[in-house]
Amino acid sequence: MSRTLRANLVTLVLIAPALLLLLAVFVWPMGYYGWLSLQAQSVFTGLEPVPVGLANWQRLLGDARFWQDAAQTLRFSGVSVGLELLLGLAIALVLHQRWPARGVVRSLTLLPWALPTTVMALGWRWIFNDPNGPINGLLQSVGLATLPFLASPQLAWIAAVVADVWKTTPFVALVLLAGLQMIPADLYEALALEGGHSWQALWRITLPLLRPYIFLVLLFRLAQALGVFDLIAVLTGGGPAGSTESLAVYAYLNAMRFLDFGYSATVMLGMFLLLLLSALLLLLWRRAAEA
Amino acid sequence: MTRPPRELWARRLALGLLAALVVALLLPVSIAVARPAVTIRVLMPAPFVDATAATVDAFNRSHPRLTIAVTRGPFETESVSDLAISSLLLGDSPYDLLLMDVSWTAKYAAAGWLLPLDDRLGPDPLAGVVSGARQGNVIDGHLWRLPMVASMGLLYWRTDLMERPPRTPAELVAVSRQLQQQGRVRWGFVWQGRQYEGLICDFLEVLHGFGGRWEPDLTPGLGLEQPEAAAAAGWLRQLLVDGISPAAVANFAEPETLQAFETGDAAFMRNWPYAWSELQKPGSHVAGKVGVTTMVAEPGQSPAATQGSWGLSVLRGSSHPDQAVEVLQALTGADSQRRLVKDWGNTPTLTALFEDPELLAASPTLPEQLRALEYSVLRPITPAYAQLSDILQRQLSDVITGGLPAAQAMGRAGQASTLLLESTGGEGTGA
Numbered sequence: 192m193s194r195t196l197r198a199n200l201v202t203l204v205l206i207a208p209a210l211l212l213l214l215a216v217f218v219w220p221m222g223y224y225g226w227l228s229l230q231a232q233s234v235f236t237g238l239e240p241v242p243v244g245l246a247n248w249q250r251l252l253g254d255a256r257f258w259q260d261a262a263q264t265l266r267f268s269g270v271s272v273g274l275e276l277l278l279g280l281a282i283a284l285v286l287h288q289r290w291p292a293r294g295v296v297r298s299l300t301l302l303p304w305a306l307p308t309t310v311m312a313l314g315w316r317w318i319f320n321d322p323n324g325p326i327n328g329l330l331q332s333v334g335l336a337t338l339p340f341l342a343s344p345q346l347a348w349i350a351a352v353v354a355d356v357w358k359t360t361p362f363v364a365l366v367l368l369a370g371l372q373m374i375p376a377d378l379y380e381a382l383a384l385e386g387g388h389s390w391q392a393l394w395r396i397t398l399p400l401l402r403p404y405i406f407l408v409l410l411f412r413l414a415q416a417l418g419v420f421d422l423i424a425v426l427t428g429g430g431p432a433g434s435t436e437s438l439a440v441y442a443y444l445n446a447m448r449f450l451d452f453g454y455s456a457t458v459m460l461g462m463f464l465l466l467l468l469s470a471l472l473l474l475l476w477r478r479a480a481e482a
Numbered sequence: 483m484t485r486p487p488r489e490l491w492a493r494r495l496a497l498g499l500l501a502a503l504v505v506a507l508l509l510p511v512s513i514a515v516a517r518p519a520v521t522i523r524v525l526m527p528a529p530f531v532d533a534t535a536a537t538v539d540a541f542n543r544s545h546p547r548l549t550i551a552v553t554r555g556p557f558e559t560e561s562v563s564d565l566a567i568s569s570l571l572l573g574d575s576p577y578d579l580l581l582m583d584v585s586w587t588a589k590y591a592a593a594g595w596l597l598p599l600d601d602r603l604g605p606d607p608l609a610g611v612v613s614g615a616r617q618g619n620v621i622d623g624h625l626w627r628l629p630m631v632a633s634m635g636l637l638y639w640r641t642d643l644m645e646r647p648p649r650t651p652a653e654l655v656a657v658s659r660q661l662q663q664q665g666r667v668r669w670g671f672v673w674q675g676r677q678y679e680g681l682i683c684d685f686l687e688v689l690h691g692f693g694g695r696w697e698p699d700l701t702p703g704l705g706l707e708q709p710e711a712a713a714a715a716g717w718l719r720q721l722l723v724d725g726i727s728p729a730a731v732a733n734f735a736e737p738e739t740l741q742a743f744e745t746g747d748a749a750f751m752r753n754w755p756y757a758w759s760e761l762q763k764p765g766s767h768v769a770g771k772v773g774v775t776t777m778v779a780e781p782g783q784s785p786a787a788t789q790g791s792w793g794l795s796v797l798r799g800s801s802h803p804d805q806a807v808e809v810l811q812a813l814t815g816a817d818s819q820r821r822l823v824k825d826w827g828n829t830p831t832l833t834a835l836f837e838d839p840e841l842l843a844a845s846p847t848l849p850e851q852l853r854a855l856e857y858s859v860l861r862p863i864t865p866a867y868a869q870l871s872d873i874l875q876r877q878l879s880d881v882i883t884g885g886l887p888a889a890q891a892m893g894r895a896g897q898a899s900t901l902l903l904e905s906t907g908g909e910g911t912g913a
Contacts, residue, residue: 234592234865235906321730323741342675342732344883430677431732432880447564448868450593 221463227456234450247457256433256441257458261465264437267348268416268469271355275412276405278356279363284397286364287371297368304361312425315354316341319426344434347427351435355422359415363408370404371397406477410470417466438462520802521549522809526581527562528554529756530630530792533826537818541809550809559583560679570595575799578806579813582627584618584791585679585861585871591626592865597796598624602807614855615791615831621863627793629831630814631822634787634854635687635777638743638751638761642771643667651691651717654750654778658726661749670726672742673752675718676735677879682861682871683788684752685878689714690786690859691779696874698862698903703896706874709889711896715881716888723884732882744768752777754790758847759827774850776857787854788861791831823848829855866906873898 228247230240251257286297303311318324319340327337340350378396387395420439423429429436429444438458445455526534531554538550553576555562566580570593582590590596599607607628608616615632619625639647643661648654658670674680689696694710705711721727728742736753740760743751746767751757755774762769776785794814796806812818819835822828824844829851835841836852862870877895880886886894 233906234589238593320738321733322728337730339729339732342730342734342883344880344885427733428676428678430875430879431883432677432885433876444872447567448560448872450567450589450865450868 221460224456224460227453228460230453232452233454238450238452240453243453247454250454251457251461256436257438257461259433260436260438260441261461263348263435264417264419264439264462265465265469267352267355267419267435267437268413271352271359271416272409272412274352274356275360275363276409278360279367279408282360282364283367283371284393286368300364301361303358304365306358308358308421309425311358312354312422315350315357316426319350341427342431344432347431347435351423351426354426355416355419358422359412363412366408366411367401367404370401374400402477402480406473410473413469413473414466417462417469438465519547519549520805521551522578522800522802522806523551523553523576524579524581524794524809524813525553525555525562525566525577527559527792528557530581531555533822533828534813534818536821536825537813541812548805548808550813553577570797570799573799575797577797578800578802579794579810580797581630581792582795584627584629584789584793585867587618587627587793587795588621588863588867589865590795591621591624595798596626597798597800597803598626599628599796599807599810600625602803603628603811610833611831612833612836612852612855614787614789614858617858617860618789618791618863619793627795628810628814629791629793631792631819631828632831632851632855633754633756633790633792633829634851634858635683635752635790636755636757636774636787636851636854637777638753638757639773639775640667640749640768640771641773642768643749647773647775648750648778650781651688651778655721655724655726658749659724662725667747667749669728669742669748671721671750671752672727672731672734672739672748673718674734674736674739675722675727675731675879675882676733677875678735679871679875680735681875681878683790685714685718685874686788686859686861687752687777687786688718691777691783692717693780693783696862698864698870702900703893704862704870704899704903706892706896706899711892712889715878715892718878719881719884719888722882732879755829755847755851756827759845774847774854776854785854785857786859787857789858864903866902869902870899873902 227240229242229244231243231246232238232240282300286293286300318326321327321339321342322331322337324340326340330337338346340346374397378400379392382392382396418439419437420443423435423437423440424443427435429440439462442455442458442462445451445458449455531552534552538552542549555565562581563583563586566577569576575595580590587596603625607625608619611629612632614634615629619627619629637647643666644657648657654671658667661667662670673684675684686696689711692710692714694708694714695705696711697705722729722731730738734742736757739751739753740757742748743753743757744761744766758772758774760766761772776787779785794810796803796810800806814831816832816835819828819830819832820838820841823830823835823841827845829848830836830841836848842848861867864870874895877886877891881888881891885891
């Protein structure tokens with residue numbers, strides 16, 4: 192046996208557990224979904240799978256609700272993650288500075304992230320309550336009319352974004368803070384010696400060196416946001432008029448309420464393809480940014 | 483030496499008698515040993531777990547070898563179904579009995595999750611059940627569910643603000659507007675406008691009040707493409723436009739509706755029977771000032787009350803179907819219902835209980851509830867009901883929030899519903 196072959200074999204054996212795990216938790220379910228998307232398996236088939244070829248996929252392409260939900264999910268994800276990045280960066284920069292009680296504040300910042308989403312969503316449902324919620328209480332106390340935050344298709348998705356930003360900005364801040372701590376302090380000292388000011392430090396040192404962390408956090412958050420379910424399910428249930436329904440909520444309705452598992456699997460895979468496309472665009476952007 | 487024959491006879495007789503005695507004494511013990519202790523597991527929405535606790539305790543005390551174990555489900559109706567379905571999909575159900583909303587039955591039966599009760603409950607198990615709670619239990623000729631409490635939509639009105647409740651939609655609006663202009667209430671009418679099942683229940687009552695229908699066999703569009711459907715949806719929208727109902731009603735479920743009415747902010751409320759006892763509790767601003775009646779209807783149309791009963795079904799996966807049926811009978815029986823009415827303000831399903839003096843004293847609105855049950859209307863009975871409801875919910879929500887004109891939205895809902903039933907072959911109305 193040649194040396195390289197043996198080395199390859201050892202590598203294979205060493206990564207086998209990880210590969211098996213990946214196979215079990217990723218490849219197998221995906222394969223199963225793929226198979227299920229080619230079946231009619233619903234309450235109308237007595238929950239038995241009946242092969243139907245590409246009928247589910249054809250239905251998906253012509254399903255206005257799927258595309259509306261896809262657009263709404265992308266809008267929610269884009270706006271949420273964008274805001275979280277800006278706010279998270281600002282918070283990370285503040286928390287990176289030395290000041291008294293920084294440790295306490297760092298821990299406190301993490302609290303929203305530690306809260307279960309369902310609990311948090313119930314809380315926000317109350318905060319947005321019309322007319323008894325605190326926001327509307329504030330509006331009324333200064334003589335303004337109350338706003339039906341969760342009862343208006345124009346406002347409800349913004350309410351969902353606000354709740355999501357509140358909950359996940361700490362995560363973004365935490366990852367970026369870790370990134371900030373990896374930047375050697377002497378770079379800033381060198382810039383200071385050359386007479387550079389703090390804006391230059393941000394643009395020329397901090398942001399370029401933080402880029403890998405920004406990509407990482409974007410990838411994590413986009414994957415989560417595109418699959419948003421619990422926040423929407425509790426806060427609005429997808430309403431009003433379907434204006435906040437996400438693809439995950441739609442897939443859930445198809446499976447758990449309509450008992451249409453074939454189509455639900457197709458919606459899930461459609462959502463996965465969308466996620467893959469977003470990740471690909473992000474990677475291309477990263478490559479372009481590095482070049 | 484042999485014994486004389488007579489003595490032998492006597493001996494044999496004595497031995498035989500002794501043996502018979504021993505067998506007779508041991509028989510119950512041996513039967514008890516052969517029949518091991520059985521636990522029947524029941525999944526119920528949280529409020530019913532409390533309301534049936536006394537009945538369950540009494541049953542468990544009097545049945546040493548049969549125990550009822552109740553699982554506390556979520557508060558919200560559809561979440562209970564989600565929980566039940568996720569366990570049913572895994573194969574072996576951890577429950578023997580499920581307390582089911584009337585709108586789930588067709589779907590669960592079609593999925594093969596329920597045990598038909600046909601021969602297990604005697605000749606006519608629904609004989610003593612009031613007509614308004616009888617429908618929706620027999621589907622395709624099989625009995626799938628026995629109702630435990632009836633429920634139907636009611637119009638709550640303020641006895642301190644008017645002498646008698648309005649009978650027509652126009653009257654309701656006129657009375658509301660007058661009271662609002664006099665500054666006596668902030669809102670006229672609060673109801674369930676959130677995009678969820680409750681919106682369908684409210685709409686169905688208004689639809690019938692305008693002379694419309696929503697049934698799987700009606701063409702075109704299950705009745706939704708008729709002017710009556712557009713008139714009903716348009717009326718609901720107009721309530722928000724005119725300020726009779728707050729804009730927030732478009733996100734109201736039952737709790738928000740009750741809250742708005744309880745604080746004295748509204749003249750009318752659409753809700754289920756449970757609300758009446760809530761409104762009499764300390765802290766309510768309208769205790770003693772509330773009457774109930776049926777929903778308003780156009781002149782010449784009869785009012786309607788959406789049926790929302792709860793009933794017990796035996797799950798096919800149960801390994802003790804006989805004992806499950808025994809528990810089902812205990813929980814749906816007269817004693818159990820008496821407690822549910824007296825202590826918890828529920829509505830009975832047994833006709834006899836509506837005339838029970840003790841219950842009438844505890845729940846004075848029983849006659850009105852019985853009257854409403856006579857106008858009870860069912861949501862479509864088909865395994866595709868969840869989809870039909872979802873289609874209509876979205877379109878109604880669109881109308882109520884001002885997104886689409888009523889006629890256009892109802893047209894869309896009708897077309898989508900027709901397409902759905904065609905593609906699934908999901909006709910199948912029940913008896």
